[in-house]
Amino acid sequence: GENVEQHPSTLSVQEGDSAVIKCTYSDSASNYFPWYKQELGKRPQLIIDIRSNVGEKKDQRIAVTLNKTAKHFSLHITETQPEDSAVYFCAAGTSYGKLTFGQGTILTVHP
Amino acid sequence: NAGVMQNPRHLVRRRGQEARLRCSPMKGHSHVYWYRQLPEEGLKFMVYLQKENIIDESGMPKERFSAEFPKEGPSILRIQQVVRGDSAAYFCASSPAGTGTDTQYFGPGTRLTVL
Numbered sequence: 001g002e003n004v005e006q007h008p009s010t011l012s013v014q015e016g017d018s019a020v021i022k023c024t025y026s027d028s029a030s031n032y033f034p035w036y037k038q039e040l041g042k043r044p045q046l047i048i049d050i051r052s053n054v055g056e057k058k059d060q061r062i063a064v065t066l067n068k069t070a071k072h073f074s075l076h077i078t079e080t081q082p083e084d085s086a087v088y089f090c091a092a093g094t095s096y097g098k099l100t101f102g103q104g105t106i107l108t109v110h111p
Numbered sequence: 112n113a114g115v116m117q118n119p120r121h122l123v124r125r126r127g128q129e130a131r132l133r134c135s136p137m138k139g140h141s142h143v144y145w146y147r148q149l150p151e152e153g154l155k156f157m158v159y160l161q162k163e164n165i166i167d168e169s170g171m172p173k174e175r176f177s178a179e180f181p182k183e184g185p186s187i188l189r190i191q192q193v194v195r196g197d198s199a200a201y202f203c204a205s206s207p208a209g210t211g212t213d214t215q216y217f218g219p220g221t222r223l224t225v226l
Contacts, residue, residue, distance in 0.1 A: 001169075034214065043202065043217045044154065089153055097142060097206055098167055099215060101153040 002027040004092050006102025014110050019080050021105045023090035024072040030100075032093030033066060033073045038104075039086045047088075048075070080109045113138065115205050115218035116185075123224045130190040130197070132221045136205030143186040144215060145178060148200040160186055193225045 003026040013019050025033075031052040036044035050057045050064045050073065057064050061080075066073040077084055085108050091099040116135040124130050136143050142161055146154040156170040160180035171178065175193075180186040190197055200222050204215035 036217075043219045045217070046214055049214065097144065097213060097215065098156050098159055099144070099146075099154075100156065101146075103153045 002030060002092055002094060002100040004090060004100050004102040006090050006105060008105060009103065010106045010108070012108045012110065013080055015080060015082060017080055019075075019077045019084070019107055019109075021075045021088055021090070021107075022072060023074070023092075023102050024070075025092040025100075026071065027092065027094065028068075028071065030092040030094060033064070034091050034093070034099070035064060035075050036089045036091065036101075037086045038089065044089060077107075080107075082109050082111050085109045115140075115203060115216050117201075117203055117218035117221050119221060120219060121222050121224070123226065124193050125226050126194055127192050130193050130223055130225075132188040132190075132201050132203075132223070133185040134188070134203035134205075134218055135185040136203075137216055140205035140207050140216075142206045142213075143180050144204045144206075145186075145188050146202045146204065148202060148220075150199070154202065157188070190223075193223075195225050198223055198225045 006023045034049035037047045038044045048062050048064050050066050061078045063076040087104045089104050090102040118133050144159050145157040148154045158171050158178045159167040175191045177189045200220045202217050202220045204217045206213040206215045
């Protein structure tokens with residue numbers, strides 16, 4: 001089955017800096033790669049996703065890149081703010097919608 | 112358009128009791144997924160259902176766990192004879208179709224505590 005590895009497990013940055021989180025996946029059939037943000041005690045919320053027919057997608061301060069050949073994808077957050085502090089999960093989707101999640105990255109943005 | 116609804120939000124059970132978790136998908140969504148999140152861990156897929164059908168239950172423990180999504184009413188995740196290791200947050204998500212490229216929207220979760 002699919003296996004998703006996510007790094008780093010924790011990331012600490014200063015406000016205004018950029019943050020990068022990386023994921024690799026194993027199943028070449030995966031074609032959907034969402035990123036979720038989860039605050040303590042809350043539900044995972046989709047922040048951005050990318051499908052296999054594009055290599056990069058951007059939404060304001062957030063961008064995701066996908067390299068299907070190398071089977072890895074990355075989340076980039078620019079101009080980080082304290083409210084970006086949360087746990088971020090990457091995931092890879094199979095043909096029928098099942099998502100396999102990475103282990104999560106705890107992002108802390110210091111004011 | 113109400114989001115994915117789950118109830119109860121918190122559930123406390125003693126060992127050996129049954130836990131019943133409910134999930135109402137977003138309006139217009141006919142596909143439901145259940146995930147389990149243990150403390151300090153990521154989300155693990157459990158089961159994928161469409162109305163009256165279990166499509167993939169590869170993540171479900173072989174015993175004590177069952178799920179259904181009837182023609183009418185919410186999806187139910189049922190855990191019989193709960194043990195302390197079942198303590199976790201259980202999230203459901205829904206999507207409008209199961210093509211593998213449709214966004215899954217998550218509910219607020221049910222936090223199960225087994226005493």
